[in-house]
Amino acid sequence: MNYDFDWGVLIEYRGLLWDGLVATVELSVASLLLSLLIGTLVASGRSFAPALLRPLFTVYVEFFRNVPPIVQFFFWYFGVGLDVVPAAVIGLSAFTGAYVAEVVRSGIGSIPKTQLEAARSQGMTPTQVLTFVILPQAMIRIIPPLSVEFINVIKNSSIAMTIGLTELTFQTQEIEARTFRGFEAATAVTLLYVALAFFIVALSHAVERAARLDLRRG
Amino acid sequence: MTRRSFARLISLAAIPLLLLAAPAPAQQSTLDSVKQKGVLVAGVKNDYPPFGYIDEKGQTVGFDIEIARYIAGKLGVKLELKPVTSANRIPMLTNGNIDLIAASMTITREREEVVDFSVPYIVIGSKFLVKKGSGIKGYADLAGKTVAFTQGTPWGDKVAAAQPQAKTLVFQDKPQAVLSVMQGKAHAYVDDAAPLFVFAKQNEALEAVGEPSKAQPMGIAVRPNDSKWRDAINFALIDMWDDGTYAKLHKQFFGVEPDPAFIIYNWKL
Numbered sequence: 263m264n265y266d267f268d269w270g271v272l273i274e275y276r277g278l279l280w281d282g283l284v285a286t287v288e289l290s291v292a293s294l295l296l297s298l299l300i301g302t303l304v305a306s307g308r309s310f311a312p313a314l315l316r317p318l319f320t321v322y323v324e325f326f327r328n329v330p331p332i333v334q335f336f337f338w339y340f341g342v343g344l345d346v347v348p349a350a351v352i353g354l355s356a357f358t359g360a361y362v363a364e365v366v367r368s369g370i371g372s373i374p375k376t377q378l379e380a381a382r383s384q385g386m387t388p389t390q391v392l393t394f395v396i397l398p399q400a401m402i403r404i405i406p407p408l409s410v411e412f413i414n415v416i417k418n419s420s421i422a423m424t425i426g427l428t429e430l431t432f433q434t435q436e437i438e439a440r441t442f443r444g445f446e447a448a449t450a451v452t453l454l455y456v457a458l459a460f461f462i463v464a465l466s467h468a469v470e471r472a473a474r475l476d477l478r479r480g
Numbered sequence: 481m482t483r484r485s486f487a488r489l490i491s492l493a494a495i496p497l498l499l500l501a502a503p504a505p506a507q508q509s510t511l512d513s514v515k516q517k518g519v520l521v522a523g524v525k526n527d528y529p530p531f532g533y534i535d536e537k538g539q540t541v542g543f544d545i546e547i548a549r550y551i552a553g554k555l556g557v558k559l560e561l562k563p564v565t566s567a568n569r570i571p572m573l574t575n576g577n578i579d580l581i582a583a584s585m586t587i588t589r590e591r592e593e594v595v596d597f598s599v600p601y602i603v604i605g606s607k608f609l610v611k612k613g614s615g616i617k618g619y620a621d622l623a624g625k626t627v628a629f630t631q632g633t634p635w636g637d638k639v640a641a642a643q644p645q646a647k648t649l650v651f652q653d654k655p656q657a658v659l660s661v662m663q664g665k666a667h668a669y670v671d672d673a674a675p676l677f678v679f680a681k682q683n684e685a686l687e688a689v690g691e692p693s694k695a696q697p698m699g700i701a702v703r704p705n706d707s708k709w710r711d712a713i714n715f716a717l718i719d720m721w722d723d724g725t726y727a728k729l730h731k732q733f734f735g736v737e738p739d740p741a742f743i744i745y746n747w748k749l
Contacts, residue, residue, distance in 0.1 A: 340656075340659055340660075340663065343663065345665075346649075423652065424651070424652050424656070425651075425656075426649045426650055426651055426660075428650065432631070432650070435567050435631055435632070436631065438567070438571065439566075439567055439631060439632045440590075442570055442571075442574075442593075442594040444571045444574075
């Protein structure tokens with residue numbers, strides 16, 4: 263390959279990379295938390311809501327799971343008319359929330375029915391059963407698949423650049439547009455995304471170690 | 481899997497990587513490789529009327545496409561069109577995915593450092609696309625307002641220099657920038673004049689006004705240090721001017737005769 267590498271452009275444009283990283287992290291953290299909330303609510307609704315309401319939650323999951331995320335971003339930004347940041351956060355959270363809902367639902371389903379029956383026989387209301395017996399056990403079990411969905415949040419955040427959010431992938435293209443050093447810019451952004459994903463993995467390991475008694479040594 | 485068979489599998493996978501490290505063969509001129517292949521791969525826009533756009537039949541057509549077609553005809557090869565955007569056209573060229581860029585590309589000094597341009601084949605002005613009745617005529621009216629443009633174009637720096645008090649919105653494609661003006665998310669969309677005129681024609685609520693920057697020349701871009709190829713393109717452009725095809729195409733796509741103040745070459749080279 264005859265290509266003169268010029269890694270200096272990354273130093274020169276580190277301001278752009280930093281701005282992009284901050285925007286990506288802010289969007290990802292907000293969407294992560296919001297999608298976890300949405301997903302838990304929707305999954306709980308699918309399993310425990312009155313039978314007449316359950317189809318609503320199913321429709322939510324099927325709709326937001328199957329429509330491509332870029333279409334969803336356009337819907338919130340151009341269709342509903344939200345500003346860039348609200349559209350990005352709501353779009354990414356609604357989309358990821360559908361996936362998280364399925365993960366949480368599988369976690370809920372993995373709790374033996376005997377737990378539910380025992381709790382109910384003790385006189386707990388369905389809400390109490392859900393909050394104090396089912397969900398605590400379910401959430402611990404689904405930490406690995408949840409971490410996968412959260413890594414997907416980081417990757418899907420790059421789609422927000424189509425509605426004008428100047429996040430990490432956007433800034434990479436900006437560096438490339440100004441310096442024409444595509445290879446160096448792509449290398450930098452790859453390493454940054456890998457670092458973000460690695461952080462999520464480390465975090466999920468730490469949470470799992472703290473929560474699961476059988477993983478603790480001694 | 482045993483440790484040894486795993487090691488063998490890994491070393492098999494390493495062979496393609498070694499091939500990448502092999503030295504590149506001596507550079508052949510693009511002119512020769514195009515003639516050998518029998519195909520000219522041209523990077524063109526498909527969202528930028530009248531330079532390159534998609535017509536009702538779903539075909540990519542436009543002024544740049546016809547110029548690429550003329551060049552291919554002069555070389556005696558077939559034409560293959562590849563859609564590009566302002567952001568990815570140079571990487572596509574330097575990677576070898578396309579042989580030339582015919583995508584309404586303004587000639588600038590920064591770009592000359594990474595590609596080589598043909599002689600200018602058209603001069604194009606720029607405009608602001610605004611809502612009718614907005615009262616915006618120029619940079620002075622845009623203080624505190626939002627200006628939209630597409631990534632990969634030089635407008636970011638130009639707007640920042642001319643009107644530091646304007647906010648910017650950057651989109652990937654032109655239709656989104658137009659939509660942002662229609663919906664009031666941006667007060668103006670700044671870009672070359674020709675496509676803005678087309679957008680304004682398609683949308684009664686919009687109009688193209690003002691003069692964001694002086695008229696700029698556009699050129700066909702090729703990989704640097706390939707004089708043979710650049711000469712072939714320049715000669716084709718000059719022939720196109722001499723035999724009247726240029727004037728015909730200009731009339732067809734822009735509706736007017738080419739500006740007499742601009743001519744490719746009139747010295748019968």
